[in-house]
Amino acid sequence: MSSRFWRVAALGAVAALSLGLAACSSNGGAGEGGGASSDPIKFGVALPDTGNSAQYGEYFRQGLDLALEQINDDGGIGGRSVELVYEDTQADPAQAPQVAQKFVDDESILAVLGDFGTPATSAASQIYQDSGLVQFAFSASGPDVTDPGDFVFATWVSQEFEAPRLAAFAAETGTSAAVFYHDTDWGQETYGFFQEGEEESGLEEVYSTAYDPESTDFRPLLLAAKAENPEVIVLISYAADGALITSQARELGIDTPIVGISSIYNQQFIDLAGEAAEGVQTLSYFTPENDDPEVQQFIADFEAATGEVTPSDYAIRAYDALNAVAQGAERADELTRQGLRDALDDGEPFTSVLYGEYRLDDTRRVSDAEQFPLVIADGAFTLK
Template sequence: MINKLLALPLALAVVATIGCTRKSDQAAGGSASATGSSNEILVGEFGSFTGGEATFGISTSNGIKMAFEEANAKGGVKGKKLVLKSLDNQGKAEEAASAVTRLINQDHVTAILGEVASSRSLAAAPIAQQNKIPMITPSSTNPKVTEVGNYIFRVCFIDPFQGTVMAKFANDNLKAKKVAILRDVKSDYSVGLADYFQKKFKELGGDIVMDTSFQSGDIDFKAQLTQIKATKPDAIYVPGYYTEVGLIARQARQLGITAPLLGGDGWDSSKLFEIGGSAINGNYFSNHYTTESTDPAVQDFIKKYKEKYGETPDALAALGYDAAKVLIAAMERTADLKPDQIRDEIAKTKDFSVVTGKITMDANRNAVKPAVIVKVDGNVNRYVTTIAP
């Protein structure tokens, strides 16, 4: 019920602000026919623009559109205008598969950008691979995504690294000896992160005092939290998405649990504090970048994003922007923009400077890059430390 109530106003906002783009297939940077024209390069995007994780899809799309508009202002790619065709998968894996099938078979896109959630990228990636259309996910961190095949890439770090990062932080920085885990068993992302965290934390000599679960869409976590409270953990690892995490934080504090909550990049949304309120303050999560960076390129991106969208970009916006920049640079290096050439050039990406750091694609088409730890402080995520791969 909570998810539906949260999703409804957000969905209406999406229709009002970008609905014409999603529904009438008017592409970012200009309208296009289904297959574009000889003077255009049609790129497909699939994302969650409605549903319980809509802020992820909207932020990512905003970043992608900004990168495309910047490239078009400079003459496009090889004299051709970049056109983005975006389809809403409503936060559903089956819709993600349908969207990518349509983008490839009906719209004949040259490349695909998306998705945020690993479960939805895993549903779509085999279709892109089978049709030999390069796909870059901005932020799906489950290792299985790029294992689908050699046409699938990502510009974010992966769960083994992200889980390890937070295990190290819990041990080294928080001096935690006992940690409880509360994972979402319906999410490949959450299960993967929990497994990697648990493995590393035990290697460091820590004790996992409880490993319990919930399912996406749940709104009552008091039974699990009561059990966790009895184990007296030094910290609780909750690798979920912001909707459930906000509710878990509220209920944990209501039960008198004072141990800090730890999580991953799925926490990064302006909705986290809206849902969790003051209960989310003082908790930590791993992320792809920090708005408190002093890097001029990062600050320039933040400034331009604020001017265009009226809000501070979260990590999903930065990763959408970076994924588009990697794709655009690869296209520029090709001879004639054929998908196999684009695939080859994406794979050659090395020390490519973007907002979230320097990206080098490894042999498994994963980005090698650092992670940051941030601490929630109201609507601001305060930088704590950087952990290199």
């Protein structure tokens, strides 16, 4: 998708340069992250390179590296190349503020993308807000992510909208549910919105439990759920822990249908759960079966770059996020931290693999988007 956008943008940039870029302050002002007109444009990335969530940092890099290569191959931003500066937070709320301060203190950084998950993202938000540095969150779905202020943006649809939709989707499979959800702020908030959806969809909850996502034995919880005879099991999980719950359920002979929230859309879920993944259902904003030519081009480009046939949801979100920030930088009146913030919040649309074309709402986030119903069949996520 982005290659076509960047070819068009590059032509516009050439036209602007021919009118006298050397004398223009736009996209070339010194200070506040802008740098000299010959300097690369730098964006920071806060992500987990190590720790329990390191796999997600790898997904981030896959998407970001592909987007970066395409942007620079198409002329960069206003003729300037783009660089990414990575910092490891381990997705730890205790470490994220330190990384945020490091980015804030580096005047060459124009904006920061990341972190993984709502807790680590939100732990750093006030630092970015108070310092006037854009935090562009693409992997945080908590309803209050952008509340710290107008320098915080988010592109994952809030669980306020997604969780009730999951309840309605689960109700299509069974009328009674056992619900497993993260014992974290994200999990508890999502579960609360899911319960609201239960009431609206007529789904009866016969069992629920919060769980530590780093646990390795879910059998006692699964046996307790089985005793209540649910018609569907709902996972408010990430890919790794969701896969473990799924595989252990099947090991125990529990053949109840399983429906998971969109964050299980990840090849890792299938790889870890193996045959137990067959028949698991989810809702996702992306499917490889989308015949949109731009989506198919992205899939081909991703496979060529990584060797992987199916991009993870997180790689796609990272890819889209860098393209969105770069699109904002292209249309900024002045390429400073403030100028980029204003351009991202100007109401103009962004192009995206995940959502097609979208606009940010008045809370600077994607408020809603279409999801595809998927089921795992023959080791792949397929349209239901």
